Amino acid sequence: MQSAIQKAIELILSGDRELGNILLVTAKTCVTSSLIALFMGVPLGILLGAWNFRGRRFLVIIMRTLMGMPPVVCGLVMYILFSGVGPFGRYKLLFTVNIMIIAQVVLITPLVIANIETYVSAIAPLVQETSIGLGLRPWQTLMLLANECIYPIFSTYLLAFARSIAEVGAVSMVGGAIAWKTNVMTTAIMLYTNRGSFTLGIALGIILMSISLLVNIVVTVMQGRLNR
Amino acid sequence: MKISACRKSYRGKTVLQCPEMEYQPGRIYAVVGPNGSGKSTYARLAAGVIKKDGGGMAVVSHEKPICHAGGSQCQNSEWRKNTRIKEILYMPQKSFPFRMSLEKNILLAGNDRQRAAKLMESLRLSSLSGRRARELSGGETAKMALARVLMKPCAMLILDEPTSAMDMESAIAAEQLIHEYTMETGCCVLFVTHDLSQARRMATDALFFFHGELCEFGPSEKVLYDPARPETRTFLEYYGGLGQK
Numbered sequence: 001m002q003s004a005i006q007k008a009i010e011l012i013l014s015g016d017r018e019l020g021n022i023l024l025v026t027a028k029t030c031v032t033s034s035l036i037a038l039f040m041g042v043p044l045g046i047l048l049g050a051w052n053f054r055g056r057r058f059l060v061i062i063m064r065t066l067m068g069m070p071p072v073v074c075g076l077v078m079y080i081l082f083s084g085v086g087p088f089g090r091y092k093l094l095f096t097v098n099i100m101i102i103a104q105v106v107l108i109t110p111l112v113i114a115n116i117e118t119y120v121s122a123i124a125p126l127v128q129e130t131s132i133g134l135g136l137r138p139w140q141t142l143m144l145l146a147n148e149c150i151y152p153i154f155s156t157y158l159l160a161f162a163r164s165i166a167e168v169g170a171v172s173m174v175g176g177a178i179a180w181k182t183n184v185m186t187t188a189i190m191l192y193t194n195r196g197s198f199t200l201g202i203a204l205g206i207i208l209m210s211i212s213l214l215v216n217i218v219v220t221v222m223q224g225r226l227n228r
Numbered sequence: 229m230k231i232s233a234c235r236k237s238y239r240g241k242t243v244l245q246c247p248e249m250e251y252q253p254g255r256i257y258a259v260v261g262p263n264g265s266g267k268s269t270y271a272r273l274a275a276g277v278i279k280k281d282g283g284g285m286a287v288v289s290h291e292k293p294i295c296h297a298g299g300s301q302c303q304n305s306e307w308r309k310n311t312r313i314k315e316i317l318y319m320p321q322k323s324f325p326f327r328m329s330l331e332k333n334i335l336l337a338g339n340d341r342q343r344a345a346k347l348m349e350s351l352r353l354s355s356l357s358g359r360r361a362r363e364l365s366g367g368e369t370a371k372m373a374l375a376r377v378l379m380k381p382c383a384m385l386i387l388d389e390p391t392s393a394m395d396m397e398s399a400i401a402a403e404q405l406i407h408e409y410t411m412e413t414g415c416c417v418l419f420v421t422h423d424l425s426q427a428r429r430m431a432t433d434a435l436f437f438f439h440g441e442l443c444e445f446g447p448s449e450k451v452l453y454d455p456a457r458p459e460t461r462t463f464l465e466y467y468g469g470l471g472q473k
């Protein structure tokens with residue numbers, strides 16, 4: 001076991017090309033999907049939290065349900081939609097990085113929306129009452145609400161990124177874990193472990209845990225700074 | 229300024245009922261009554277922050293603020309003439325300190341640095357102008373909120389317990405500012421307070437709410453000193469005594 005960890009660290013330090021490729025594909029997939037989810041989810045979350053329309057509660061329930069959706073289920077649905085016989089089959093996206101990004105966007109956007117909604121709905125009545133009282137326009141009220149959300153937006157982004165980098169179900173279903181093409185860290189761990197070669201798996205595990213640690217350190221440090 | 233007859237219920241329970249009211253420019257209307265009598269609800273309805281039962285706004289008509297009764301006291305300052313008039317401005321009981329400095333909070337309501345500086349000076353906020361609004365004390369937040377709402381002229385100013393978190397000295401300064409503002413703009417003021425002596429100092433007229441109903445309305449010499457209704461008399465006995473001038 002100890003030697004396996006030693007070998008894994010050596011592998012990381014040696015700058016192995018396959019490992020590098022896996023990291024690159026992972027970064028491309030997860031950064032893109034979490035950013036898209038952020039840009040779609042934050043405005044929707046603010047609107048959902050601030051605007052009391054009919055069916056709002058229904059939408060909130062849907063978002064919270066989708067937030068807990070198992071990644072494999074998301075992968076399955078996307079697989080069916082984009083397979084040869086599915087409605088989007090003609091785009092031939094299956095087993096590409098693009099479909100992995102799409103699947104992750106579907107998976108994590110509800111998380112962004114639900115998180116922002118929870119925060120906004122708690123402060124929206126007070127913000128709106130104050131803002132309307134000052135005769136500000138609706139768009140100004142929205143901007144003020146967004147300004148109140150800087151920290152939640154930031155921490156939600158990191159949460160979304162963490163979920164996208166940690167999930168294996170969706171990317172493996174639609175990406176197929178093809179070496180040098182669609183293989184990301186989590187799928188690679190599964191793949192190599194199944195083959196009985198633990199070294200690369202452990203190396204990737206170490207990297208994943210380090211990223212998670214880094215993310216949480218950043219969240220904790222930034223909390224005090226942004227939240228005032 | 230006319231506020232239509234309105235009723236407001238929460239979960240089937242009526243918390244406020246009030247007939248149509250007309251407010252005259254240049255006058256200060258104290259809204260008094262015990263806790264939970266519906267004062268804040270009335271302020272919110274009049275401010276258009278909440279809707280009446282069945283929907284619809286409570287504000288019916290608005291006229292340009294004109295100085296009342298010959299305008300002898302009305303100064304109609306340059307500031308008032310050069311700024312676009314807002315119809316209604318409202319300071320909620322819990323005003324929100326936005327995530328920015330105290331001064332920026334005040335400038336949100338109107339980008340007039342000179343006026344902001346004057347208001348901060350009067351309320352002794354100048355030394356705090358760069359402080360983050362979220363880190364202010366309750367009283368400081370209240371002073372900031374008052375300065376913020378007084379940045380622009382309006383036809384009707386609604387203040388919900390603006391001074392209840394302030395110390396006495398600040399409260400007096402605040403009253404002074406509100407007086408000046410009323411004179412300068414010729415607006416009508418709805419002033420919610422549970423402080424009877426403050427109501428007596430400030431108001432030309434008074435509305436007394438009790439259990440969600442407008443119990444008594446009239447000139448303050450009548451309502452706040454020698455009221456007709458027994459509910460009002462009981463309230464006055466607790467808070468400051470009847471008939472003392």
Ligand SMILES: Nc1ncnc2c1ncn2[C@@H]1O[C@H](COP(=O)(O)OP(=O)(O)O)[C@@H](O)[C@H]1O
Pocket residue numbers: 238243261262263264265266267268269270
């Ligand atoms: N959003 C609300 N939901 C339910 N009840 C409310 C709400 N706002 C006010 N009330 C109730 O209405 C009554 C009057 O409240 P309010 O107008 O705030 O009284 P006050 O005269 O002390 O300002 C209280 O009994 C309060 O509990």
Ligand SMILES: [Mg+2]
Pocket residue numbers: 267268269321388
């Ligand atoms: Mg109140």
